[in-house]
Amino acid sequence: MTEAPWWTSAVVYQVYPRSFADSDGDGVGDLPGLTARLDHLQRLGVDVVWLSPVYASPQADNGYDISDYQAVDPVFGTLEDFDRLLADLHARGMKLIMDLVVNHTSDEHPWFVASRSAKDDPKRDWYWWRPPRPGFAAGEPGAEPTNWESAFSGPAWTLDETTGEYYLHLFDRKQPDLNWENPEVRHAVHAMMRWWLDRGVDGFRMDVINLIAKDPALPDGAPIGRGALGDGFPHFGTRPRCHDFLRELHREVFGDRRGRYLTVGEMPGVTWEQARLFTDPARGELDMVFQFEHVSLDHGPGGKFDPEPLDLRDLKASLGHWQRALAETGWNSLYWNNHDQPRVVSRFGDDGRWWRESATALGTVLHLHRGTPYVYQGEELGMTNAPFGGIDDLRDVESLNHYRQAVAAGADPEAVLRGLRAMGRDNARTPVQWDASHAAGFTTGEPWLPVNPNHSWLNARAQYDDPRSVFHHYRRLIELRHALPVVALGDFRMLLPDDPRVYAYTRSLDGTTLLVVANLGGDDRVAVVDGEWSAADVVLSNVDRVDVDGGRIALGPWAAHVLVR
Template structure:
């Protein structure tokens, strides 16, 4: 049987990013070139060969802009300057040139729902109620009947994503400003056209500099209901859920279409735009990513990474039911199968490590890391690999709250303990689901500090780096790294991976994740056992052992359409 593919007109004219793989770099934790304990741009440049060896097409660079780092760089004080902790603008230009020289693209993080409170725009805005930039942010007087500073005087009852009220009083002017995240991250007022034009001008500046697009942080939160109504009370200190009034708000599609016209319309077609959108539905995503509407290429949705949130929220995790995961991912595959496009991810800087979360980071560490990768990468959509994921990096056994650095985790710990929570129980939830799990240094080798820095790292290094590291995996054909490399190669080799139709199999099986992809006369089958049990997968009798193109175990027994699945085994067949 020949594995040569028939390239249809639809495939030949598909956007380049449909067959691409994106790699997210979190600069603070990737590689430190100067020994100050914090990763930097020159450290990334020095490690580009690792990414080229892996085979990825795009680097997504988390923020390196000037920042006070209240939220590790997602609080920006100057959109057109590099923070000295990461290097200089010349260093960024060099990284960009070296990335392009290796045939890869570089996408910047765009954080424009909010700025830092130290950004000149906000400094001017808070200087006076009469400031010409006052309306660049959301300012409101105290609630009727309350004095400024009184409990309950906040203009709305909205709770911040980072705990506590989403309003902070500015003593000098006697008004409150809105911040959906940290108090040092005031929200921009996108109702003001001057704000929008300032953002578009900044975006054009970066594109003129040579960057290849943007990943847009919480971009569906930029349109708020101007009336700012209260949300339903959540029971936490009288605070309420404001999300229905700012999540995918009333003018969001108008704003995204305007951004496309102002920034991307006359640019080459090789740029990439990705919108991170908490709470987005598949119905919304079809609109955002429908190419005829000219909004975004793809969105990040959060449905599948919320399935293990327990009754107490994300820090009260419950075991994942595989059938729920299949229902969720399958629904998105179907919904965006003909209109729009999916992004595919397990990990990013906001999620715990998938091998610890949905896999088995003990006995079946390698098998579960590669099985989960196989399932994800062979769906229809663009896969995103988060740094260290290609090595199977795990969650971290943080000794105590003193090891944590993330503002969300620290606020949650402080608030929960103050409310009477048991500190060790709260810490247990943070160890499982906290964002710091994704932010410990990349494990390059077995030496001190995992080869990340010669200095004192800004956050603890996972002690398992002595055996779990890149250097130990490069020449091991069964390593997690080499499995990721082969998955990426499959996407580049077989158009069916990027463009084939999707059909879920065995939807009600609690252990086996199986699906087919089909394009013209080519079919692809993925069968994975996402458990430590040994079930038998019953397949279409047409499949034969000779169709096997990738497996994460050394031997596969396929007899009369039946596979005896080893724990956390994953197999890919093409014919």
């Protein structure tokens, strides 16, 4: 039997450095701050740190707009600081993967500065440039080369006055898209990645990597509503050329060193059929993908900022389907939170009366699926959404653009704010709550984004010595993955798919069966499952009272049990 890859039993911890820990009092997290807090990650027991971008950047999208791939932005420190962090992580037995953003660069990257300088510049074709739509003059309404809408609202094209042509940006106007059809672009990206591997990093999380292959014809998309903008996704999302590009990247960057590194592709809109191709080891593309189906289930008719209550049956159908789809070929990534998602305990849990119970129940349900779990900073503490007072409290470009556009179109400002408070990305970006002191111990200065006021009681220091804390529950979940092969490699079977409150499943491997059963609601429930189980089989629970009688398991509000026999 082939030995399973190391990352099947690993747990990844995402650090959003701007909000993790500040060492110099300027209110922005940095690399020395992260290094000083590695004891926290070691105590938690994680295996890999995924570091969100620390490259040189104008920070239009908080670092996902890169102006120099081989430099650290001064706000985060220096390359020497990075090297010290990496050495310390390796000394502690942990790995580090970099966040790689190569669908686009900053408009201040030297590549784009050259590209926009003249139509005949050698780097002109490194980006997507097009003249105005036929029959229109540059700058006229509707003159954009296609009707595609940007992910951050408005047209996906911006006119550059220097040459009178438009450049494509699927995200912010300061994030022009690279033209991967140009082999020079691909070779430059490969060389940069090899440079980081030679420096010692252990892999890459690749941002929106399924958007790198555009249809060169750049056709219009289907109209969105009654507006002039259209949905261009069919023309740039997960196109067949993307597989070609990723196979080439894997071959040119990793060569025969396969298995040593971790590669993760963030892929909006990816289907399980596509994911199985991307993660099939025989194809040599990626180890796993991030898919978004399960974190889109509460999006209402108006999109993500029009949330509606989650139906647990939909969640079970979604996650269960992905478990089955990648059971034989490929691999799942498991996550509730990241820098783009609101806090799960506020989103799918109860961050009031049942805060601790719901945070730990949701963690239990997620972590014991088949796949590699990702913990986003503060999730292991049960951090919640923030009580943003108004639009002036927000910093995220997506939220600000949405508010401006929605209000201009006549939407009620308070209704728009409600959606942003629930689903905005700033919820994930409030500083990590280390203790009850000023700014939660994140900084000695004023934090770039206000600290959640509940840090007075919700913080790491308060949880370290509490064996019932969210932190220690997450620590024990990670221990189970490390200790029990059935967690990493067992088969998956969903139970009670039609129960609107109970989430239950089994994992099985070599005669060992693991049962996860959780009540994801505030009322008492009873779960009836196959087999003869007893309280003696419980290896982890988030509550003190365990009532197991054969196949009948009584569950209090947000109770979660893990049983093994």
